[in-house]
Amino acid sequence: MELSGGEIVIQCLKDEGVEHVFGYPGGAVLHIYDAIFRQDDVQHILVRHEQAATHAADGYARSTGKPGVALVTSGPGATNAVTGIATAYMDSIPMVVLTGQVPSPFIGSDAFQEVDTVGITRPCVKHNFLVKDVREIAETIKKAFYIATSGRPGPVVVDIPKDITDPNIKVPYAYPKKIKMRSYNPVVKGHLGQIKRAVELMLSAERPVFYTGGGVVTGDGSKYLADVVRELGYPITQTLMGLGAYPSSDRQFIGMLGMHGTYEANMAMHDTDLLIAVGARFDDRVTGHIAHFCPNATIIHIDIDPSSISKNVRVDVPIVGPVKQVLKDMHKVIKESGRKPDAGALKRWWAQIDEWRRMKCLSYDTKSKLIKPQFAVETLHKVTGGDAFIASDVGQHQMFAAQFYGFDKPRRWVNSGGLGTMGFGLPAGMGIQMANPGADVAVVTGEGSIQMCIQELATCKQYDLPLKIILLNNGYLGMVRQWQEFFYDGRYAHSYVDALPDFVKLAESYGHVGMRVDNPAELEDRMREAFAMKDRLVFLDVVIDPTENVYPMIEAGKGHHEMQLSPQSELV
Amino acid sequence: MRHIISILMENESGALSRVAGLFSARGYNIESLTVAPTEDVSLSRMTLVTRGDEAIIEQITKQLNKLVEVVKLLDLSEGPHIEREMMLVKLKAERTHREEVKRMADIFRGKIIDVTDTSYIIELTGDADKLDAFIKAVHEDLVVEVVRTGPSGIARGAKGLSI
Ligand SMILES: Cc1cc2nc3c(=O)[nH]c(=O)nc-3n(C[C@H](O)[C@H](O)[C@H](O)COP(=O)(O)OP(=O)(O)OC[C@H]3O[C@@H](n4cnc5c(N)ncnc54)[C@H](O)[C@@H]3O)c2cc1C
Ligand SMILES: Cc1ncc(C[n+]2csc(CCOP(=O)(O)OP(=O)(O)O)c2C)c(N)n1
Ligand SMILES: [Mg+2]
Numbered sequence: 001m002e003l004s005g006g007e008i009v010i011q012c013l014k015d016e017g018v019e020h021v022f023g024y025p026g027g028a029v030l031h032i033y034d035a036i037f038r039q040d041d042v043q044h045i046l047v048r049h050e051q052a053a054t055h056a057a058d059g060y061a062r063s064t065g066k067p068g069v070a071l072v073t074s075g076p077g078a079t080n081a082v083t084g085i086a087t088a089y090m091d092s093i094p095m096v097v098l099t100g101q102v103p104s105p106f107i108g109s110d111a112f113q114e115v116d117t118v119g120i121t122r123p124c125v126k127h128n129f130l131v132k133d134v135r136e137i138a139e140t141i142k143k144a145f146y147i148a149t150s151g152r153p154g155p156v157v158v159d160i161p162k163d164i165t166d167p168n169i170k171v172p173y174a175y176p177k178k179i180k181m182r183s184y185n186p187v188v189k190g191h192l193g194q195i196k197r198a199v200e201l202m203l204s205a206e207r208p209v210f211y212t213g214g215g216v217v218t219g220d221g222s223k224y225l226a227d228v229v230r231e232l233g234y235p236i237t238q239t240l241m242g243l244g245a246y247p248s249s250d251r252q253f254i255g256m257l258g259m260h261g262t263y264e265a266n267m268a269m270h271d272t273d274l275l276i277a278v279g280a281r282f283d284d285r286v287t288g289h290i291a292h293f294c295p296n297a298t299i300i301h302i303d304i305d306p307s308s309i310s311k312n313v314r315v316d317v318p319i320v321g322p323v324k325q326v327l328k329d330m331h332k333v334i335k336e337s338g339r340k341p342d343a344g345a346l347k348r349w350w351a352q353i354d355e356w357r358r359m360k361c362l363s364y365d366t367k368s369k370l371i372k373p374q375f376a377v378e379t380l381h382k383v384t385g386g387d388a389f390i391a392s393d394v395g396q397h398q399m400f401a402a403q404f405y406g407f408d409k410p411r412r413w414v415n416s417g418g419l420g421t422m423g424f425g426l427p428a429g430m431g432i433q434m435a436n437p438g439a440d441v442a443v444v445t446g447e448g449s450i451q452m453c454i455q456e457l458a459t460c461k462q463y464d465l466p467l468k469i470i471l472l473n474n475g476y477l478g479m480v481r482q483w484q485e486f487f488y489d490g491r492y493a494h495s496y497v498d499a500l501p502d503f504v505k506l507a508e509s510y511g512h513v514g515m516r517v518d519n520p521a522e523l524e525d526r527m528r529e530a531f532a533m534k535d536r537l538v539f540l541d542v543v544i545d546p547t548e549n550v551y552p553m554i555e556a557g558k559g560h561h562e563m564q565l566s567p568q569s570e571l572v
Numbered sequence: 573m574r575h576i577i578s579i580l581m582e583n584e585s586g587a588l589s590r591v592a593g594l595f596s597a598r599g600y601n602i603e604s605l606t607v608a609p610t611e612d613v614s615l616s617r618m619t620l621v622t623r624g625d626e627a628i629i630e631q632i633t634k635q636l637n638k639l640v641e642v643v644k645l646l647d648l649s650e651g652p653h654i655e656r657e658m659m660l661v662k663l664k665a666e667r668t669h670r671e672e673v674k675r676m677a678d679i680f681r682g683k684i685i686d687v688t689d690t691s692y693i694i695e696l697t698g699d700a701d702k703l704d705a706f707i708k709a710v711h712e713d714l715v716v717e718v719v720r721t722g723p724s725g726i727a728r729g730a731k732g733l734s735i
Contacts, residue, residue: 118586119589122586122589122590122593123593123597126640127640128586130586147640181640182643182735183581183582183640183641183642183643184640305638306634306637306638307631307634307635307637307638310627310630311631314627
């Protein structure tokens, strides 16, 4: 089969099994767009800003486990995409981004819409390529998908000069079935000896705790995690990125940990004698001050990326390998040992944890005349049966969603944790809805965040994406306001979002349904009404208490046991 | 501690900038870096000298290994190895100093590779300490220009770093 470069790009996507590409055209990718026009297998979704193309591809990937794909033009197209690439990189999301480049002979001449895309994206991709010959397109794209999806996943950029896609130059095409790279060999199996060492420690621990993260989600390890955790009966806490991998409604789950984690999870971290870290990377939002981190614990760490191990915190038993296989083997080793954890010690440990639980650290004022964001998220849970996909933006609303939605399944909670990118929610929601037609997809957002990619309401209209946008409108850059209240004596420098649009009219002007609610008594009905409109995007402007804060909170530089608690928490 | 790390990597245009970028982005220090193709033209060999405590060196080697283009890596400092660096020094060599400079080059087993009425260029090979010692030994007023390659290194013994 002889194809032009532009046709090859699209044929590769087809052969890779890609069904959706999020993109935005421009000069450097016109040949590729022409190839898109002449086929029906790969559907292109036209976003309204390249940042949204990458976030949508990202949301698509997070909700399915399949790599997301974005296509943008050179220069400003590529730079606009960078925020979304960096977002995916920080959270280890598999994604392939195809960027147009000026024709090869012009590279380096400051040509029209030229930027050094490979140079600009280098620090925020797993890998990137500049394709130099039409004959190399297929192999390069194959490599890109292989690298993006294997080992620790991440975004890969393929930069394609325009002349390489010339419709008049046709070359033989064949998509490689398999690829082997001598310089890239991700670990596929954790060491059995290390697993046995870990199990030995696990069976003799007195105050053990599982600390699990995004790696269990990306590595599809939920089932195996549950097997091990249930077998042992130990408490488990999850990072913001890990939520849903282990069901929140399970008794052994003690809540999220870290800066806005629960009292019981953070206290357990402080007191544990054995920390079993699984697919989590000891982020500073989780550890607090390193010197105070798990002062009494031996640490086991399962991670596919050797560089995650002992990066921030020294680990005693490292296990490099994919969560799925390691947990599976771990479960087997535990079973075969015929041994059980020390029942007496475990009983004492749970008694201690239950005492911490009695603090009821997530309590909030339930009698308020204003809608409390916590109540809004609880209502959302109720209305959706706890089974919706939730795409979040960044800020207080994100923390409330994480604390109060109660995720029971992996890949339902989609948020930007590592980069913390405001503007992520709406386009990520589009990607999720595209991948899961018919599913309830809610975007939990703030009036600050939503305005960073608000233009995507048009994309939702064009492709009939019936998202439910739950805007927790506090009229503030709430997370910033909270820090200013706590640490800057209430000097609210530029955290007030003055001159907000009328979101109801705004939604309507894009052809969607807009609703506004400010009465707690009406909230549930409004939400039910919104979710009943199966084929419409509903923008629900929920006017909430402008001064609510996220609790518990560990100030930067403090230890896990030094939480600031909400006024409603009950000291025991 | 000072570490000398040997890296075998794909001989591709962007590879060097990935290594350099990694060091600047993560705030690691690079003391020197040399790179050239090997007997297998598809591979290049890099020798990198850096400093850091054990944890930092561990991260550096892990991060380098993570780069897709890095095929193999060896921290030479972990075992017996040989280091060599080459230096070209241009020295003033007027009548009164000519003999002294020549004698000094001989003592350090240097070679005079360029001569004018008033100058010599000396080529000197050795480990970094020896080159430092030579510079110290000649009068500083005589030194016109110094060019050093930075160390390259190889592990002792019969085994080679190859794929
Ligand atoms: C406003 C705000 C507040 C935040 N507050 C908190 C907070 O209170 N608590 C909190 O936890 N986070 C919080 N975060 C998020 C935080 O910044 C980090 O993103 C998060 O803690 C990292 O989660 P993780 O450790 O699970 O790592 P991830 O970024 O999910 O990394 C996954 C790890 O798993 C590994 N991995 C990937 N695939 C596999 C596999 N197949 N097998 C084995 N290992 C694998 C990777 O190598 C990596 O080390 C907050 C973020 C924001 C924006
Ligand atoms: C692109 C970007 N710019 C700035 C920030 C810093 N920041 C973090 S949270 C936040 C406020 C978010 O406000 P809003 O979306 O209204 O959410 P709220 O906290 O009020 O729920 C800001 C400005 C960020 N995370 N991302
Ligand atoms: Mg707000």
